Amino acid sequence: MSALYDLGAAEIAEKVTRGELKAMDVARAHLDRIDSVDGKVGAFLSVFAERALEQARTVDADVAAGRPVGRLAGVPVAVKDVLDIEGLPTTCGSRILEGYRPPFTATAVRRLESAGAVILGKTNMDEFAMGSSTENSGYKKTRNPWDLERVPGGSSGGSAAAVAARLAPIALGTDTGGSIRQPAALCGILGLKPTYGRVSRYGLVAFASSLDQVGPLARNTRDAALVLSLLCGKDPHDATSADEDVPDFVGAVGRGVDGLRVGVPWSFLEKGVQPAVLEAYRTALLTLEKAGASLVEISLPHFPHAIATYYIVATAEASSNLARFDGVRYGLRAREAGELRAMYGETRDAGFGPEVKRRIILGTFVLSSGYHDAYYVKAQKVRTLIRADFEKAFTHCDVVATPTTTAPAFRVGEKANDPLQMYLEDIFTVPANLAGVPGLSVPCGFASGLPVGLQLLGRPFDEATLLRTAAALEDATDHHRQTAAL
Amino acid sequence: MARVTVETVEHVAKLASLSLTSEEKETFARQLDEILTYAESIQALPTDDVEPMSHARTSEIFRPDVPHQSLPRDAAVAAAPDAADGLFRVPKIL
Numbered sequence: 001m002s003a004l005y006d007l008g009a010a011e012i013a014e015k016v017t018r019g020e021l022k023a024m025d026v027a028r029a030h031l032d033r034i035d036s037v038d039g040k041v042g043a044f045l046s047v048f049a050e051r052a053l054e055q056a057r058t059v060d061a062d063v064a065a066g067r068p069v070g071r072l073a074g075v076p077v078a079v080k081d082v083l084d085i086e087g088l089p090t091t092c093g094s095r096i097l098e099g100y101r102p103p104f105t106a107t108a109v110r111r112l113e114s115a116g117a118v119i120l121g122k123t124n125m126d127e128f129a130m131g132s133s134t135e136n137s138g139y140k141k142t143r144n145p146w147d148l149e150r151v152p153g154g155s156s157g158g159s160a161a162a163v164a165a166r167l168a169p170i171a172l173g174t175d176t177g178g179s180i181r182q183p184a185a186l187c188g189i190l191g192l193k194p195t196y197g198r199v200s201r202y203g204l205v206a207f208a209s210s211l212d213q214v215g216p217l218a219r220n221t222r223d224a225a226l227v228l229s230l231l232c233g234k235d236p237h238d239a240t241s242a243d244e245d246v247p248d249f250v251g252a253v254g255r256g257v258d259g260l261r262v263g264v265p266w267s268f269l270e271k272g273v274q275p276a277v278l279e280a281y282r283t284a285l286l287t288l289e290k291a292g293a294s295l296v297e298i299s300l301p302h303f304p305h306a307i308a309t310y311y312i313v314a315t316a317e318a319s320s321n322l323a324r325f326d327g328v329r330y331g332l333r334a335r336e337a338g339e340l341r342a343m344y345g346e347t348r349d350a351g352f353g354p355e356v357k358r359r360i361i362l363g364t365f366v367l368s369s370g371y372h373d374a375y376y377v378k379a380q381k382v383r384t385l386i387r388a389d390f391e392k393a394f395t396h397c398d399v400v401a402t403p404t405t406t407a408p409a410f411r412v413g414e415k416a417n418d419p420l421q422m423y424l425e426d427i428f429t430v431p432a433n434l435a436g437v438p439g440l441s442v443p444c445g446f447a448s449g450l451p452v453g454l455q456l457l458g459r460p461f462d463e464a465t466l467l468r469t470a471a472a473l474e475d476a477t478d479h480h481r482q483t484a485a486l
Numbered sequence: 487m488a489r490v491t492v493e494t495v496e497h498v499a500k501l502a503s504l505s506l507t508s509e510e511k512e513t514f515a516r517q518l519d520e521i522l523t524y525a526e527s528i529q530a531l532p533t534d535d536v537e538p539m540s541h542a543r544t545s546e547i548f549r550p551d552v553p554h555q556s557l558p559r560d561a562a563v564a565a566a567p568d569a570a571d572g573l574f575r576v577p578k579i580l
């Protein structure tokens with residue numbers, strides 16, 4: 001480790017605060033790295049070099065003048081292009097929002113900026129966060145830094161690739177069905193989806209409002225804990241944001257796993273997990289056991305129904321949320337259409353990509369007269385059963401551990417024409433969103449040279465236990481220190 | 487259960503204000519049929535006594551009913567493809 005872009009977020013903030021490092025030099029090192037490497041990776045949709053340098057200059061001036069600086073002083077951050085920053089483009093990876101500049105800033109971004117963060121740019125994503133490979137972006141494909149022929153996962157694939165490629169030490173992503181955890185796993189970094197309600201969604205373009213959460217991606221647990229501490233808290237702009245105590249997540253990281261009960265749902269893992277992934281998973285469990293945790297077999301009988309449930313609930317909500325893209329208030333408008341209804345239809349046909357259309361159609365179908373009870377209400381009931389599985393499991397254990405994905409990163413194009421296969425990619429991640437519980441993916445090994453992630457799921461508002469479990473794994477292994485050669 | 491045909495897709499696309507090409511309609515009909523066939527697995531689950539869950543946070547959330555400044559009108563229409571006099575301009579409706 002020698003370059004400034006190898007440093008973690010906490011390390012940068014400490015050094016900048018102590019005056020040992022200039023925020024300006026850190027920002028320049030990352031912008032240069034983006035210049036030299038991102039042509040291959042394609043993580044960013046936009047880079048705000050001037051603005052970033054200006055933010056860094058302000059931090060340096062504060063340090064020089066002895067003024068107090070925040071806990072992310074001079075830390076470069078990449079932001080998924082689904083979170084608004086006033087006056088800067090937000091595309092959501094969609095052509096329908098090309099050129100859109102929002103009049104407000106997302107609370108999550110504002111909180112990091114208030115803590116001294118330097119926003120480098122906005123990252124690529126599956127259009128409206130719908131996808132598991134970032135191939136559904138209307139702009140470009142992002143590549144996995146570990147193998148440029150493979151996908152980075154999705155939908156926060158640009159954010160995950162940026163952190164893995166050391167274009168930014170930390171990034172913001174969003175997770176509706178696994179969109180932080182799955183790309184984190186496929187790119188060999190840590191990704192955390194907080195409890196539903198933990199982090200304000202103000203300024204986040206909505207996909208499925210009962211499932212969406214904003215969270216951090218980082219290269220180590222300490223950095224993720226630091227960012228989470230800053231993101232949490234009640235926001236008057238988001239009625240669903242929770243007024244819950246925010247514990248000391250950074251302090252939790254060093255606490256170890258002595259006496260911790262790790263739930264292992266063997267029966268849910270029997271089918272369909274690649275042997276090398278299962279091997280990395282078993283090894284991680286043994287590592288935690290060695291560190292003082294105990295393994296408890298648990299049963300999650302309704303989890304095999306989670307994908308079906310999720311793709312009904314999420315598409316139903318999306319079909320409603322995406323009705324706002326109608327060519328009237330922002331974004332694209334089909335010019336030729338003469339009459340209002342035709343303008344709506346043609347704008348949406350021209351602006352949305354195939355996956356978004358597919359989900360709008362599916363979501364509209366399950367809500368339509370005659371099918372509403374059989375699909376949508378039925379799925380909502382199964383959602384209750386999935387949450388009950390969690391509640392029962394957490395009477396026997398403190399965290400649930402699964403692989404984050406069934407296999408490591410797949411090839412670009414491999415699943416692009418098979419939506420159902422792509423949906424099944426989310427099998428281990430969607431239950432947490434349906435139940436509203438927190439989830440995290442931490443590197444736990446490699447399969448044929450590609451990163452594998454361990455997923456940890458916890459009780460509502462107990463992110464601290466997930467972070468300390470992940471930290472125990474990091475302490476005993478060096479998977480998270482491996483970097484992709486670029 | 488439901489079989490998704492091109493006619494189903496046409497009907498639903500109309501509800502969703504989406505113009506689709508005939509190629510899109512055929513592709514979506516085939517893919518949605520496959521997805522819904524997969525999703526039928528949940529139909530066999532007994533759920534008669536189960537409450538539907540719409541949200542992970544079900545408690546009522548209130549705030550004081552106090553007037554406050556909303557987004558200024560100019561800012562609200564600034565991103566519109568077509569606006570005039572602080573209003574969104576749309577094609578003729580009738």
